[in-house]
Amino acid sequence: MQKNILNKILTIGIGLIWLANGLMCKVLNLVPRHQKIVGNILGDGFAKPLTISIGVLEIFMAVWIFSG
Incomplete structure (x- = not known):
């Protein structure tokens, strides 16, 4: 039972990290450094x-x- 709860917590946490990085940092450009890095490379x-x-x-x- 505890393993299932830990698994859910970790899954939600990892998903939220991907969501925050994608939406806030890149799509909404709240962290311009990400766009600068892409510009430097590509x-x-x-x-x-x-x-x-x-x-x-x-x-x-x-x-x-x-x-x-």
Whole structure:
């Protein structure tokens, strides 16, 4: 029983981390450093759309984690 509770807590925590990083840090650009990193690696011209795309994929990851 305790193992199931711990598993649920860890699953929710990991999902929330993916959700926060995807939505707040990348899609809403509350942490501009993420977009700067993408710009440094892949070019400034594509930084914004690629950062948003990465954020959306991270949100999908959170949904997948929550669904499992």
